[in-house]
Amino acid sequence: xxxxxxxxxxxxxxxxxxxxxEIDALAVGEMLEVIATDPGSMADFRGWAKTAKHASLRxxxxxxxxxxxxxxxxxxxxxx
Amino acid sequence: MSTxxxxxxxxxxxxxxxxxxxxxxxxxxEFERWRVEGRHPVETLHRPYFDFIEEETLLDQVPxxxxxxYAICAKGDxxxxxxxxxxxxxxxxxxxxxxxxxxxxxxxxxxxxLDPDEEGRFDIWQMNRRGKGCLSYVIHxxxxxxxxxxxxxxxxxxxxxxxxxxxIAGVFDTHVHADHxxxxxxxxxxxxxxxxxxGGSGVDLRQRVDPARDGEQIRLGGPGGVTxxxxxxxxxxxxxxxxxFLVGRNHLLTGDTLFVGSVGRPDLGGxxxxxxxxxxxxxxxxxARLPDDLVILPAHYASTAEIDxxxxxxxxxxxxxxxxxxxxxxxxxxxxEAMKKALKTPPAVYEQIIRVNLGLQPLDEEKASEWELGxxxxxxxxxxxxxxxx
Numbered sequence: 001x002x003x004x005x006x007x008x009x010x011x012x013x014x015x016x017x018x019x020x021x022e023i024d025a026l027a028v029g030e031m032l033e034v035i036a037t038d039p040g041s042m043a044d045f046r047g048w049a050k051t052a053k054h055a056s057l058r059x060x061x062x063x064x065x066x067x068x069x070x071x072x073x074x075x076x077x078x079x080x
Numbered sequence: 081m082s083t084x085x086x087x088x089x090x091x092x093x094x095x096x097x098x099x100x101x102x103x104x105x106x107x108x109x110e111f112e113r114w115r116v117e118g119r120h121p122v123e124t125l126h127r128p129y130f131d132f133i134e135e136e137t138l139l140d141q142v143p144x145x146x147x148x149x150y151a152i153c154a155k156g157d158x159x160x161x162x163x164x165x166x167x168x169x170x171x172x173x174x175x176x177x178x179x180x181x182x183x184x185x186x187x188x189x190x191x192x193x194l195d196p197d198e199e200g201r202f203d204i205w206q207m208n209r210r211g212k213g214c215l216s217y218v219i220h221x222x223x224x225x226x227x228x229x230x231x232x233x234x235x236x237x238x239x240x241x242x243x244x245x246x247x248i249a250g251v252f253d254t255h256v257h258a259d260h261x262x263x264x265x266x267x268x269x270x271x272x273x274x275x276x277x278x279g280g281s282g283v284d285l286r287q288r289v290d291p292a293r294d295g296e297q298i299r300l301g302g303p304g305g306v307t308x309x310x311x312x313x314x315x316x317x318x319x320x321x322x323x324x325f326l327v328g329r330n331h332l333l334t335g336d337t338l339f340v341g342s343v344g345r346p347d348l349g350g351x352x353x354x355x356x357x358x359x360x361x362x363x364x365x366x367x368a369r370l371p372d373d374l375v376i377l378p379a380h381y382a383s384t385a386e387i388d389x390x391x392x393x394x395x396x397x398x399x400x401x402x403x404x405x406x407x408x409x410x411x412x413x414x415x416x417e418a419m420k421k422a423l424k425t426p427p428a429v430y431e432q433i434i435r436v437n438l439g440l441q442p443l444d445e446e447k448a449s450e451w452e453l454g455x456x457x458x459x460x461x462x463x464x465x466x467x468x469x470x
Binding site: 011012013014016017020039040043044046047048051052053 | 108110158
C-alpha cells in the first residue's frame with residue numbers, strides 16, 4: 001500500500017515534519033509518496049533518509065502536475 | 081527577548097568579534113556550497129534541521145557554552161523551528177530571519193573617508209552585499225544622490241537614500257552584470273532618475289538608457305549648491321561597455337574592470353581573446369595614466385580578507401600596481417594567454433542573468449533569488465590558477 005502526502009506549496013521544514021509523522025504511523029513495508037513543490041526538498045529528503053531510523057528513500061523524480069507546475073516526488077518506505 | 085535577529089545585526093556581532101555559535105541547519109549540499117563569512121572567523125556548527133526532527137535528543141548535544149546560538153537555514157523557517165526547540169530546552173537560541181536568502185541580499189552601508197578638502201562636500205557610501213561579495217555605491221551631495229551598480233533589492237537603497245534626506249537623481253551601472261540582476265532598470269523610473277549602462281559592441285541598449293559619453297561630467301548637489309563632478313571613463317574589457325566613474329578628484333569606481341586583488345574576467349561573453357585584448361589596452365593605457373594616489377573602489381571582492389580595518393574594500397592604485405598579478409603582465413599576448421589559462425566555466429545561470437539585464441528576458445523574482453545564491457565569480461583570478469598549477 002502506498003500512502004500519498006501532498007505538501008505542494010509548503011516550504012521546509014513542513015514536508016519533512018509531515019513526512020516523518022506519516023512514516024511513523026505506517027506499518028513496516030508500507031510506502032509513502034510525498035509530492036512537493038519546494039526544489040530544496042530533493043536534497044533535504046536525501047539527507048533525511050540517511051539518518052532516518054524507520055524510513056528509506058526508494059525513488060526521487062521531478063515531474064509536472066495536472067496544472068503544469070513542476071513537482072518533486074519522493075517515494076519512501078517504512079523499513080523498521 | 082526577540083526570537084529573531086536580522087542578518088545585519090548578526091554580521092555586526094560577528095565583525096565585532098562577539099562570542100556566539102552559528103548553528104547552520106541546511107542540508108550538506110547547500111552548506112558546502114556557501115556559508116556565512118565574517119571579518120573574524122565565525123564559530124559554526126553544521127547539523128541539518130531534519131536530523132533534529134528525526135532525533136530530538138540531538139538538541140542536547142548542541143554546545144551552549146559558546147555564547148548565544150543563532151540558527152540559520154536557507155530561508156529562515158527551518159531554523160526558526162530548531163531555535164524554538166532549543167529555547168524549549170532553556171537554551172539561549174534565536175533565529176536568523178530570512179536565512180541565507182536574506183544574507184545574500186542584505187546590504188551594509190559603510191562610509192568611505194575622503195581627503196580633507198573633499199570632506200563635507202559629498203559622501204561616498206559603499207553598500208556591501210556580503211553574501212555575494214558585491215559592492216554598490218551611493219554618492220550623496222546635498223539633496224541629491226546617485227546609485228551605482230544597485231542590486232535587485234532596490235527598497236534598501238530607497239530607504240537608505242531617504243535617511244540621507246536626499247532624492248535619487250541618477251542610477252548607473254558600470255556594465256551589464258552577469259552574476260546578479262541589476263536593480264537599475266526598476267529603480268531609476270521610480271524616481272524619474274536618469275539610468276545609464278553601456279552595452280558595448282553588438283548590444284543596443286539605446287532604447288532603454290540615457291547614454292553617458294566618455295569624459296562626460298555629471299554634476300550632483302542641485303542648483304546653486306556645492307557640486308560634485310562624476311566623470312565617465314570608458315574602460316572596456318570585462319565587457320565591451322564597461323565604464324568607470326571618477327568621483328570627486330580621488331576615487332575611481334572601477335566596476336569589474338579592476339579589483340583590489342585581480343581584474344575582471346574577460347571571458348563571460350564568450351570572446352576571451354577579443355575582450356582580453358580590450359582589457360589589456362584599458363589597463364595599460366587608460367588606467368596606467370591615472371595617478372598612484374587614486375583610490376580604487378571596485379564592484380566585487382573575492383574574500384572578506386579584502387575588507388580593510390574600517391570595513392571598506394578599496395585599494396590605492398599605486399599599491400595595486402605592485403600587488404595585482406595581472407597588472408604585472410607586460411605584453412598583450414602574455415595577458416591574453418593568462419586570461420585563457422585562468423578561464424573557468426561560469427555558472428550556467430550567468431547567461432540568463434545577462435539576458436535579463438539586457439532587457440531581453442523578463443525578470444522572475446523567485447528565479448532571480450535562486451540564480452543569485454552563492455558568491456560572485458567575476459574575477460579572472462590568475463593567482464588562483466597559478467596556485468593550482470604549482
